[in-house]
Amino acid sequence: MNESEILQNEFFLILKSAGVSEELVRKSWEEIRSRYSEPHRKYHTLTHLYYFLNRLKEFQNRISDWDTVLLALFYHDLIYDVKEKDNEEQSADISQTRLELFGYSKDRISLCKNLILATKTHESIQDDTADLFTDCDLSILGAEQKYYQEYSEQIREEYNIYPDELYKPGRKKVLEHFLSMDFIFKTKEYREKKEKRARENLSWELGTL
Numbered sequence: 001m002n003e004s005e006i007l008q009n010e011f012f013l014i015l016k017s018a019g020v021s022e023e024l025v026r027k028s029w030e031e032i033r034s035r036y037s038e039p040h041r042k043y044h045t046l047t048h049l050y051y052f053l054n055r056l057k058e059f060q061n062r063i064s065d066w067d068t069v070l071l072a073l074f075y076h077d078l079i080y081d082v083k084e085k086d087n088e089e090q091s092a093d094i095s096q097t098r099l100e101l102f103g104y105s106k107d108r109i110s111l112c113k114n115l116i117l118a119t120k121t122h123e124s125i126q127d128d129t130a131d132l133f134t135d136c137d138l139s140i141l142g143a144e145q146k147y148y149q150e151y152s153e154q155i156r157e158e159y160n161i162y163p164d165e166l167y168k169p170g171r172k173k174v175l176e177h178f179l180s181m182d183f184i185f186k187t188k189e190y191r192e193k194k195e196k197r198a199r200e201n202l203s204w205e206l207g208t209l
Helices: 003-017 022-036 046-057 066-075 087-102 106-121 128-137 145-158 164-180 188-208
Strands: none
Touching (some): 003 066, 022 046, 046 066, 046 128, 066 087, 066 128, 106 128, 145 164, 145 188, 164 188
């Protein structure tokens, strides 16, 4: 199976176990598949979801509501427009609408929305599940430099509507924001394994701007 098929299977398993009709499951998956396949996306794609999923699976035994966390994964970048500043809020709002259709409780919908919103700033909210979620979302920052460089190039492609004189100052602010944090990663595991590499990668990119 390819990445899309694996993701689709995971999505179907979650919603079928929740008693959602097959028609609604298929319609909902098609919305996700088409959104993450938009031509302007180079990094925030189904490949990102697949990578994110595999990182989360490393911590599955620490996540009490696995299904809701996976739904947050599927919806966290549903809206991605580089010209807008409220992509996470829009994605969270759509997740609420969809989870209401799926028959999820208010508490689980709130968890899903909060996880999505946590990816806006990646600041710790003193919640283990949210910290795991955001660390897995940012795990590319601590990857080997060749993979990080590929990621940084894909981000630049996503912002190709902006010339360098506009893109570089904005990107510099993002990199400096992460480097100014006491810790980029919130969990002990990621700090021990990826913090040093992430700072090296971010500093390297900063030096190229």
